[in-house]
Amino acid sequence: MNPGRCAACRYLRRRCAEDCILSPYFPYNDPQRFVSVHKIHGASNVTKLLQQLPTHLRAKAADSLYFEAQCRVEDPVYGCVGLIFLLQQQIHSAESELAKTQAEIAVLKSQAQHTQAQPFEAESDVNNLLQEQLDNIANVSFSNQASSGFIN
Amino acid sequence: MGGSSPCASCKLLRRRCAKDCIFAPYFPSDDPHKFAIVHKVFGASNVSKMLQELPVHQRPDAVSSLVYEANARVRDPVYGCVGAISYLQNQVSQLQMQLAVAQAEILGIQMQQEPAMPTQIEQDDKSFPLATNYNLDNISQSLNFASSSNVIQDPALKRESLWT
Numbered sequence: 547m548n549p550g551r552c553a554a555c556r557y558l559r560r561r562c563a564e565d566c567i568l569s570p571y572f573p574y575n576d577p578q579r580f581v582s583v584h585k586i587h588g589a590s591n592v593t594k595l596l597q598q599l600p601t602h603l604r605a606k607a608a609d610s611l612y613f614e615a616q617c618r619v620e621d622p623v624y625g626c627v628g629l630i631f632l633l634q635q636q637i638h639s640a641e642s643e644l645a646k647t648q649a650e651i652a653v654l655k656s657q658a659q660h661t662q663a664q665p666f667e668a669e670s671d672v673n674n675l676l677q678e679q680l681d682n683i684a685n686v687s688f689s690n691q692a693s694s695g696f697i698n
Numbered sequence: 699m700g701g702s703s704p705c706a707s708c709k710l711l712r713r714r715c716a717k718d719c720i721f722a723p724y725f726p727s728d729d730p731h732k733f734a735i736v737h738k739v740f741g742a743s744n745v746s747k748m749l750q751e752l753p754v755h756q757r758p759d760a761v762s763s764l765v766y767e768a769n770a771r772v773r774d775p776v777y778g779c780v781g782a783i784s785y786l787q788n789q790v791s792q793l794q795m796q797l798a799v800a801q802a803e804i805l806g807i808q809m810q811q812e813p814a815m816p817t818q819i820e821q822d823d824k825s826f827p828l829a830t831n832y833n834l835d836n837i838s839q840s841l842n843f844a845s846s847s848n849v850i851q852d853p854a855l856k857r858e859s860l861w862t
Contacts, residue, residue: 586748588741595775603776610780614767622748623756626779627763633786640793647800654807661811 553580558589567596571608579612586615706733711742720749724761732765739768 552569555562557580562569568589572580583592592611596604617626624631704715705722710733715722721742725733736745745764749757771778 586740586744588744591739591741595771599775607776610777613780614771614778618748622752623760624763625767626783627766629783630779630786633783633790636790637786637793640790640797644793644797644800647797647804651800651803651807654804654811658807658811 550574553577554584554589557581557584567593567604571596571605582615582619583608583611586618587611703727706730707737707742710734710737720746724749724758735768735772736761736764739771740764 551562551574552566553572553574553576554568555566556574557577568580572583580589587595592608595611596607599607614626617629621628702715704713704727705719706725706727706729707721708715708719709727709730721733725736733742740748748764749760752760767779770782774781777784
């Protein structure tokens with residue numbers, strides 16, 4: 547028994563060659579990783595896929611295959627496509643919420659501008675009213691003075 | 699000479715298409731590419747086992763999702779569907795940030811207008827937690843897919859109707 551066999555060759559009960567293509571991505575200490583991938587994709591398909599890729603991309607490919615296999619094990623009907631659906635729904639909801647919030651901002655800004663314009667008008671109205679009152683008072687006292695003969 | 703023509707699966711596998719062939723309802727003979735691509739990525743044997751483990755009413759959706767995944771893998775042999783997931787996750791994050799900024803702006807405006815009144819921002823949860831049952835956080839950290847230039851950016855992903 548060769549203790550140095552990778553998880554794939556152990557599972558497949560075969561000799562693990564020195565140049566075993568699966569060995570770097572399915573280490574012996576994580577047997578479940580290969581079991582999942584083999585169950586969904588099959589060792590043969592995984593081998594062919596990795597062989598077609600340049601070496602520096604194989605690790606990421608193996609990881610993505612494992613992720614997809616895990617999704618499929620957890621959700622045998624939709625696999626990782628279920629997650630895509632969920633994300634699309636989240637995007638749709640977020641876009642709707644964002645549009646609604648931006649509309650609220652537009653309304654609030656519009657209300658704020660209108661409110662800022664009105665206080666100035668009210669102040670000048672009050673000033674005019676006060677001046678009018680003062681004028682009236684002045685006129686009354688003047689006429690009183692005049693009638694009292696104060697002014698010749 | 700009677701009998702219907704073999705399904706796409708049995709044609710490709712060059713075998714007799716039995717009356718109870720598990721593939722026949724989902725891989726008709728007029729669409730050979732559909733089975734070819736699923737067989738290439740998953741293998742006929744694995745697909746057969748997967749379908750057998752499902753109740754009949756769930757098999758059409760399972761086949762559709764397998765076809766979708768297989769197509770994604772053929773288009774992007776490195777990332778497959780995971781590339782699409784990474785892209786959509788980024789979109790969700792960006793939208794969440796934009797929403798947070800917009801909500802903060804509303805708060806600011808309201809505080810300017812009525813500083814004495816308590817804030818009336820809607821407190822219902824607008825966060826969109828990602829599907830935790832897929833353990834995305836751990837996968838994303840270990841895979842670091844977001845920066846890949848191979849990420850599929852299919853416009854169809856932005857909207858629903860994945861099924862043809």
